[in-house]
Each structure stands twice: as C-alpha cells, then as structure tokens.
Amino acid sequence: MSAWVLFGTVFLACMVEAVEALTIILAAGTGRHWGSAVQGTLASVVALAATVAALGPAVDRVPLGTLRLVVGTLLLIFGLQWLRKAVLRAAGLKALHDEDAAYAKELAAARAAATGGRWAVRDWYAFTLSFKGVFLEGLEVVFIVLTFGASQHDLPMAVLGATAAVLAVAGLGLAVRAPLARVPENTMKFAVGTMLTSFGVFWSAEGAGVHWPGSDAALLVLVPAVAVLGLGCVPLLRTAPREELAR
C-alpha cells in the first residue's frame, strides 16, 4: 500500500470520529461554559497521548505475522460493521446519522444538568462531557492509527493522516461554530468501511499464512470488489420485498 493510500484511509476514518467529538465539545461549550469544555478537551488529549506512548512501542514488538492476523481480524470485523451500517443507511433502512439532532440532544442535556465547579474547573459538567466525548472518540482514532500504522510499518504517516483529519475538523468547527451536518458522513463511512474490510481481508489472510495471487497487487482487486459488493447491495435492499428477503 502506498503511503498516500494509508494517509487517505486514516484521514477519512479519523475525520468521521473527529466530527462526532466536535459535536460533543460544541454542545458542552455552547450549552455550559467554553473554558471548561476546552479544559476537558485538553485533558483528554493529554490522556490519549499517554495511551499512545504506552501502546505504540508495545505494538512494534509483536511479530508481523501475528500482528497482521490480529489487526486484520479486528479491521475486518470493524470494517464489515461500518459497511453494513452505510449500506442500510443508503438503502433507507436505517436513519442517517444526523449531527444536528445529536447536537440538539447533547445541548438540551447540558443545559438541564446541575451547575458547579471543582478545583480549577468552573463547570465540572462541561469538563467531563467534553473529556469523555473526546477520549472515547479519540480512542477510536488511536485504534485506527495504531492498527494501520503498525501493519504497514509506517506509524508516522498514519499519525499524519489522523492529525490532518483532526485539524481539518477542528478548523471547520471553529469557523462555523456549529455541528458539521453538511459533511457527507454516510459516503465517508461507506468509503472507510470498504477500505477497512479490504485491508482486513488482506492482512488477516496473510497472517493466517495465505499467499495472495499477485502479492500486494491483490489489494487493487479487493478494494473495488468490496466497493461493488456494498454498492450492489443498496438497490437490492431497496427493491426486494421484505417477505422475499425474510424467507
């Protein structure tokens, strides 16, 4: 895989997670107190950096075959999950993820919560809301960076992709000060699901001892094949009567 494909895959996957984190930070800042929301975000970034510092070197010590089997299996399960959701949403069988609605819900909950501060934090609720939101979404980013970076032996490029995604979303968020509802999230999830599934199949099979025909070039067939499979399922799900499919 070229370094730019690695960059693009990590960038897209991390962008989806960053949009979700931004929605939570905006709700905490707008509904409660901006200073505390920023403190929560910064504390979370420090906790995530510590997690990467602890896990990064450990991942490097695992033998490549084992790493590819474990990482490939996780990516394949994870990718199929994303692809399944994106197909169901595109077919109209699952509601599209609405960042506006998620933002309104978080904002209402933030406004209704009790006020009060602790230590140097003026609003504890805003701090913990943004801390938890950023930490949980950030853990997903860390997972993506470590798995892709370690399997390709190019952790710096994976980190670069994730950093670019987070900075792009943060920049957009600062500019509009509103949830990024116009980001075509389902299209991005479809693309990411396709990439994760394809790389998951490739690495997990290699980890299990398989030799792919054409070696790395097999990915050039796997990626479009998975995309066609997903895209092909959308019209089938839209048109097939429920009884027929349920049989």
Add this chain to the structure above:
Amino acid sequence: MKHLRSFARFWYDFVVGDDWRVAAGVVVALAATWALVHLGVNAWWLPPLAVIALLGLSLRRARR
C-alpha cells in the same frame, strides 16, 4: 465496577457492533483459512467468500 463495565461495553460496541454473528463468522472463517493453509491449501479465496456471505446474511437479517 460501573466504569469498567461501561469501558468494556464501549469496546464491544466499537469492535463487534450490532451483529455479533458477523464477528463470530469472521473468526470461524479465518480459523478455517489457517487450518487449510496448514494442510497445504493456499486458501486465499476463503476470506473474500466469507465477506460476501457474512455481509449478505447480516443485511438480510437487518431487512426483516
């Protein structure tokens, strides 16, 4: 304990998601691939076939 449970729940939702059968199917398919490789069969075709079957069956269940 509550935090530990919610942390475990987060990772379960994150990795396994809505359909645990997909995760189980992937593990079974890869175990079968590993076994075939160790019997001398280069079973590169098995994981892609498993993806087609698992995605199709999972979407079919969701459509019901």
